[in-house]
Amino acid sequence: MAEEAAVRAQAETVRRLKQDKADADEIAKEVAKLLEMKAQLGTDEGKQKFVLKTPKGTRDFGPKEMAIRERAFKAIISCFKRHGAEVIDTPVFELKETLTGKYGEDSKLIYDLKDQGGELLSLRYDLTVPFARYLAMNKITNIKRYHIAKVYRRDNPAMTRGRYREFYQCDFDIAGQFDPMIPDAECLKIVHEILSDLQLGDFVIKVNDRRILDGMFAVCGVPDSKFRTICSSVDKLDKVPWEEVRSEMVGEKGLSPEAADRIGEYVQLHGGLDLIEQLLQDPKLSQNKVAKEGLGDMKLLFEYLTLFGIAGKISFDLSLARGLDYYTGVIFEAVLLQQDNEHLEEPLSVGSVAGGGRYDGLVGMFDAKGRKVPCVGVSIGIERIFSILEQRLEASEEKIRTTETQVLVASAQKKLLEERLKLISELWDAGIKAEMLYKKNPKLLNQLQYCEETGIPLVAIVGEQELKDGVVKLRIVATREEVRPVARWGWLCDLSAQLKPA
């Protein structure tokens, strides 16, 4: 056990050093950029005083990044739809008071809007609280929905690790009073499907239950008033070793060393059905009512996960705590396992890529009569997934297309703009994706090069001879093979036939 802890601690140290290096690299890049800007300003003073950048912790998505992003979204959305989810959207900002008291210590990370008269507003911090507000406002007691949108946190960005101040969340939630653990199991199935589909490598989904944590704290002798703060210490166990967490509990938070040590024994445990059975027999824990409830449900959950065929990827892990205040039952988090990625320059430590849990009290906080709507949901941490996909693409030879253009309408000689305009208009009207160069007299070579650069597979060429003969030439760009001149009056049919296999 001690040996394992030492190995863990060492692995942790290595991981952190790598992170520090990544951060340092990022800072160096930023400094270089700033120096460059300063140099520019120096030479051209008065022209432009401001810095040309996106706000801290945000970024633009160029065409290439968007192509990757849309691939990932497609996989995620098709999974959510496969599970019968509807989709909703809410405003990017909420009344400030809607967010108040939902995020505990993290509330300081909320972006407020300036008071410009009228309502006080804040940017949404996640999609869960707006969802709960939506349910309460519309008196909806039963829905399965997904929501993909950006959320905002004034956190310290670590962009090389895919952590931003503006980032996407992809949420799937099931609201309603149902038989225990059936929707909860479906949420885990969804995480499993998405991570498998995106081929991100090996992963494990850690599961715990807020009730088991609370029961554990109680039997370890943590006073009720310290549950939350001790819980947030435990939450750090995926980033820092136990010794540090322990000293925070005892030193900063005033927990007795004995209580801390008792917690230390529990939070090292992880396993499956066997561990659940063991804890159900645990002389202390089995005496605690909420812990017992949590363990009973955990057992049920594992039974369902076994039926889904995914129990092998799920780890019941007593160190999983998750920071958010609103969880009341099952909580979970999916982490990618470090792998030897030979084709990546340096392995990314991406950590958590999905998380979620049950929050049965949140909707009630918005209801005038406190009516509860039990909810369970999952959030896919898509930015980290983007980072991996981007890095992988960069390392690979794959050339990603950023347009879907099927045909370039080109001319072989000068003074054929009118003819090109007529031809391309026919293509657009027939639903064919087509481009032309915005020049009156482009060179044929330039037009062909444009096809090669952007991956347009087919070029339709009109020249003086073709005009006379009433034909259009079709050429396959990759092979330079001439299809054959097709009659001008029926060329759309020929062209459509040509495009079919593509």
Added chain:
Amino acid sequence: MAEEAAVRAQAETVRRLKQDKADADEIAKEVAKLLEMKAQLGTDEGKQKFVLKTPKGTRDFGPKEMAIRERAFKAIISCFKRHGAEVIDTPVFELKETLTGKYGEDSKLIYDLKDQGGELLSLRYDLTVPFARYLAMNKITNIKRYHIAKVYRRDNPAMTRGRYREFYQCDFDIAGQFDPMIPDAECLKIVHEILSDLQLGDFVIKVNDRRILDGMFAVCGVPDSKFRTICSSVDKLDKVPWEEVRSEMVGEKGLSPEAADRIGEYVQLHGGLDLIEQLLQDPKLSQNKVAKEGLGDMKLLFEYLTLFGIAGKISFDLSLARGLDYYTGVIFEAVLLQQDNEHLEEPLSVGSVAGGGRYDGLVGMFDAKGRKVPCVGVSIGIERIFSILEQRLEASEEKIRTTETQVLVASAQKKLLEERLKLISELWDAGIKAEMLYKKNPKLLNQLQYCEETGIPLVAIVGEQELKDGVVKLRIVATREEVRPVARWGWLCDLSAQLKPA
């Protein structure tokens, strides 16, 4: 002419009365809501002090609205892709200074974020300025891209007319130094394709040119210093009659009555190639250099639009001014024409549904050396289009599905949860969209009702007998027709075959 003006003025009065009524209805609704809330608070004091709503001028999109929204987006995106556009995305907020000095008087409508330390930020007001910032920052001189995202304006919302403080823009822009009017013509073609595709009824696209406007002001005797403010008066002509605009020019803005009357003669003109030819011969306008340039390009534009076969829907309209400061050349706006929509309860006055123009100087404002990147683009005003589509759907009998679920996995008797979980898991893994009720022992009737309510076409039923026989029953919900019991081991093939036609 006088008669026409009188008819116009009368039509305007009717339209405005209708708008006032719509506004009054909206206010009445809001008041009713507030009273209801107050009543709730009274009976349950202390429980919930805050108002449960979205911020002023914003709204949630529920599943039904999202289904409509996605239909519209699909049509728009496929048009943008048909024209070979790449896609980009930028952050929802920009450095405050990025937006400064780009919107003239409208700058007061920008949402600022609270100064919480660090950079001063503002929510984006449109997608054009972030696009220009993106080009300058990345030194891109050549791109055709679309961008669909929400923008923010602290305007007075008129939500019944589809005007919000948070709303989507769907922008398509072409940046680069090209031969005149070819990209400009494509932008108009795009508007034409999208409005036709969405079947929003008859429309006209008004076109003008900032240079023609400036030339017109000059020859009418407007002092240089008053160009902008007089331009913004002209911009109101689509909402208020000429007499009002004239009195604003003369009264508030101190223009001489003679100059105003001269403007009045020009801004009543609209037409096509004939009008362009007429103005090219106009003794005063033809002497003005910028006006002549603008008219020459306008002629070229109409030639290209004729080749595209859409000149009939385009109106060269000297009253079109458009407020934004950054336009430098062609400007345009698409308006839906009022129609007798018998199936609509009251006709919507939706006005402009798309607009755009050329802005050759904007990117240069961000470049340290002032290097220009000529741009032209179009923005689709999707919220107004949503309003129409929503209202139309409501009036129609069509029942819109909000999920895509293909199969419900149901049980005929109790104690078959395990079997259902196994079956549904197989479906999901095979990529089939499937749902089940989250109950241990749901009644068959309830399961079938759920299919009917949500439009699930097929139900897979397992019962004790089926379990014994090793089969699954498939039933078509609409016809209640039993397909036949299919063997459990090969049921996925049978089911897939059954789903094909759907």
